Amino acid sequence: MNIPKKLFLHAPNVHVGGGLNLLQAFYGAAESSIDFEQLDVRAKAGLKAGRAERHWVRPTLFSRLAAEWRLRNRVKAGDAVLCFHGLVPLFPLKGQVTVFLQNRILLSSDSLKSYPIKTRVRLWGERLMLKAFARRIEKFVVQTPSMAEQVRGFLGEQTPVVVCPFVLAEVDQADVSAEKIYDFVYVASAEPHKNHQKLIAAWCLLAEQGLHPSLALTVPFDTALSFQIEELKRTWNLNIFNLGQLSPGAVGALYDQSSALIYPSTTESLGLPLIEANARQLPIIAAELDYVRDIVEPVQTFDPSSRTSIARAVRRHLESDEPAQLIHGPEVFLREVMQ
Structure with a gap:
């Protein structure tokens, strides 16, 4: 008898901004299909309850490691795993793993000096993980063609990448009567x-x-x-x-x-x-x-x-262009020097 494969949603560290908005949009469409989920505890107020077995992940090293180990032990051959947080799993998994990559910073060798030291170390480690474990991934999903190009530039031309942009199914209608307060x-x-x-x-x-x-x-x-x-x-x-x-x-x-x-x-x-x-x-x-x-x-x-x-x-x-710089002859330059 064929056992239906399960969908595992792994989304630690997705708790704010555009990442949370996309997770909410995805969850609204996929809630009935998800069998097991690991979510950031800081997103608790923004995510409704579903039918899946749910585990909350705290923003600590121990909690993140425990979530990775739990995932490793629960996923079976044929199961589908969606890593919504953009990182590859720490441990090899028996199922088919899809990574939703949203962070271009992980795909670059650019300097991280503008970030706090703790963030710098984390991003450096995540870049190394991505490079080292990318071969374990069935496919990467990104939102734009230029992101796909950057993935292949960082991980190799043969990297399996799918471009599949999505946002909320419905966009709120603009309030045309609203007063314009800000330029x-x-x-x-x-x-x-x-x-x-x-x-x-x-x-x-x-x-x-x-x-x-x-x-x-x-x-x-x-x-x-x-x-x-x-x-x-x-x-x-x-x-x-x-x-x-x-x-x-x-x-x-x-x-x-x-x-x-x-x-x-x-x-x-x-x-x-x-x-x-x-x-x-x-x-x-x-x-x-x-x-x-x-x-x-x-x-x-x-x-x-x-x-x-x-x-x-x-x-x-604002239609308030500054005039172009007037170009002088050498005589004007000489007068400036001699003044």
Whole structure:
């Protein structure tokens, strides 16, 4: 007699931001198909109860190791395992393993020096695990063609990769009657790759040039970045409003209150705010990077490593371009030297 294979959902460390939103969307569709699940305890409030055997994983080394060992002991030949957290299992499994890769940082050899030392060590170890154990994986699933290209560049051209983007089945309708309060909005957490530093530096440059466009941010209040934002606001009289971490419903309302989305992140597997803003027909000013053009057509783009480029894109969108630099003859240069 054939025994139906089981679906194991392994999602420790998925508890906030776009990862949690995607997990909620997937869970809504797959709840009746999941037989065994291991979820991050910090996501408890955001995930409804299902029929599956459920284990909560704490953000500790012991709890994560226990979850890996439990997975190793429970998975049988023919079972399907979905690693939603983007990492390969620590121990070999008898079933067919699919890894949903969402973190481009794991697929790069770029420096991690902008991250705290604890995060640096973790990411370094996860990169090594991915390289060492990738052969155990049946397939990797990613959300965009450029992400697939990066997977193959990091793990080898023969790596089995499937491009299968998904978001919530239904997108909330925009409130067309909402008052536009902010010129720009950036929905992002405080991680270094979200590139708030360059964005705020661009706003300081605009203030120096006499422009003060309004900008809404969603940086958690208890972070060093949030304190830095407040300090720079006072120093440069910036028209920036940090609203803290918001619920999905509040984010939707924030889009409706904003005239444009600005998106300077240096790396994304998908960029969910780009999709959400595009669904609301919000103009998008974004980094000129592959992940952006995988999913949207921005109205303006910029070099995310340059505050000048960001500021110029903002000015173009506001139809307030700065004049091009006047080019002088050598006589003017000589006069400048002799003054």
